[in-house]
Amino acid sequence: MASGNDIEKGQVNGSDSVNVERGGRTVEQFKITLHTKLWKADSPLRSTCCIFRVPEVLRRQKKQAYEPDIVSIGPLHRGTDAKFKLVENVKEWYLKCLLSRPTTTITLDSLIERMKELEIEARGCYSDPCNHLDQNDFIEMLILDGCFLIELFRKAPDEKKQDEHDPIFNVSCMLEYLHHDLLLLENQLPWFVLEFFYNLIESDNHEPLSTVVINFFRDSVADPRILSYHKPDTTLKILHIVDLIRTSLVQEHIDELEDPNAATPKLIYHLPQRIPSAATLSEAGVKFRIGSPGCILNITFKDGVFTIPPLAIDERTDPLFRNLMAYEQCYHSCKHKITSYAVLMDNLIDTAKDVDLLCEKEIVATWLSYDDASKFFNDLYNDTTVINFVYKGLCRKVDVYHKARWNRWKEKARRDYFDTPWSVIAFATGFVLLVLTFLQTVYTLQPYYHPRSN
Template identity: 50%
Template sequence: MGLSTSARNCYAYPLGDLSKEYFVEMMILDGCFLLELFRRVYFNEVGKDDPVFNVSCMREHDDPVFNVSCMQEHLYHDLLLLENQLPWSVLECLNNLTANSPGQRGAFLTLLVLNFFKQSEADLLMLNINLTPQYEILHILDLVRAAIVDGYNPETSNEPVENQQTKRELKLPQRIPNATTLSKAGIKFKKIQKEGECIMNIKFEKGVFKIPVLGIDERTGPLFRNLIAFEQCHRRPRHKITSYAVLMDNLIDSKEDVDFLCDKGILTNWLNPEDAAQFFNKLYNDTTVMGYNYSGLSEKVHDYYKTKWHKFMGILRRDYFSTPWAIISSITALILLALTLLQTLYTIPWPELIFVNFLQY
């Protein structure tokens, strides 16, 4: 099977109305444009110290892509649309044919593409640009998804993996209270400090949520929606991004939850807090979740939240030990109460009281 035939088979709808010559020309034009775009970004911002620096990729003063305001942002959005994807095999073939040296073939293409998509601080927090794909990449969106979920370590138990998977698929995701409600019940939230940590490695241990930092800006919504759409329509990927979206929607109901997680350093938000909350609330509408990745975590959170002692201790910490002044006031009140009790005990005529009671009998 030739590359042209395999590329045609990648599309869901028949392309019978397109001649072979026109289809090949379209693939070459689109592929060469993408490679030129990725190379100009890389060699102008990252690769100037590359020993095989590509002089032909230097930007010109009248470059219509890099000299027009917001053009890169529009390209970022369009290149991640699921319906706009170019087969990875086409892009890889064109890159190998036009590379300046052997070092710019093969895995170097992955670096070129991911370097283009780290345009903001939010992207840097999510993408592992040094990714080595563990499976055959289908297209650019598939590569970006692989760079986000790389390093994900789901929680395990003593059950066989088959049993865990069956249980997750048989029941709907269990919803947990939002972040501010959980905080009032005594649950703590901490950000994971480890650099390059996969955003999906969320843990809940001994009443503490440990969550990697997530950056949110105007690109994050379209990116996640296309990733979720890809997971919904393709048979290979598990619903990892969809599971993450469901859990974050549980934790974030309103702008108060956004502000709370921002104060904890878990969210880095460049949007209005209300817009950020709406982003999570509408992220996975009209989707299904097969194999919810956080079912075990949700059960542990529910068990902890339902325990009355944990709620009591949470109220105690929040109302009486939340600030230094509250702690001082609480300790002062306890001391005064203890002194009052002692004074009362010392003023009671214990011998006379006992003698009177004895005479009454």
């Protein structure tokens, strides 16, 4: 009789052909199971993905910055929370109103048929397989969310189009919450779906959808000027709303050209070279000057002068930047421009003293306390990576300037002796007295060394 140890080893009746696992499966069954898994295996993240779940390594820094408050757009948060119920009812009401307009030629059947054609392409935009939604549920989601967004963008700037019973517009806080939720990376619809509904609903509106969306979100930022320079570019392929907002922020950015003759230091470029804070640089003679409003990324350093476009920050700035940076971290075709900006500003702003300096120069305007503003920049890019840091050339210039002793001595002299008009006057008076004393001494000693002959 075979012992228990023999069975565990697979040696039954002197044969090792019937290997039995502890789980009760034979080796042949195990092989079949593994072959089946491998046959079904596919890339978990295809190149068409552009709407992502925020990686946990980023989410853990500040979860509420990535999660919607009142509305779910797209499949990633659909049906997950009762807090979305109010706006889900609004979506259905908006669609009903759209289909019942006397002048409309839109039918529910035509919408369903068109969304069937777009379903596979739309699913391919999400990093999550969305298996919790079958074809009918996914198509329903595309129709309700797409119509809701276009109706929202259409009604927001025109009070005549707003219904008195619409909670989106008669509850004062709703638009602010919507601005937050619609700029979340996980809360997006593919842009081609939005364009379909826009061209269908607003067929007489010749304004590009990108311009309509940018105008809607200008009230969502502390300083609307950072979005006001967007120029519709038909060569740019917009992927979703977050991609559009990022494009509007970075497309006017002019990358600093590297000097081809400059020696390239042996650095790993995705580990940016740190530079001193604004207050420390100021003590070394660096001047800070406000740049032209518009593209916040157009920061320059020349002849000891930092020129930085103005940035206004409030409680809405944090989730916006975090989601833009999460998008850059996840999408393969995004340069890390917003992330590079966050890294550079974190270098310049280390404490409340640095915020005070930049606020004095009108480079930063903040509705937060100076301590909270410095913490905002210090925490913003935690756990992110930076590939091809766009300010590496600028940082090298700053580092060279800061290490030059003459610049520090010159600034120390200015700060100690020329910081007020009275100190300048005192210095000038002392210098004149010194010269006069020297001349008097010369004239006094001249007869002794050069006596006149009679």
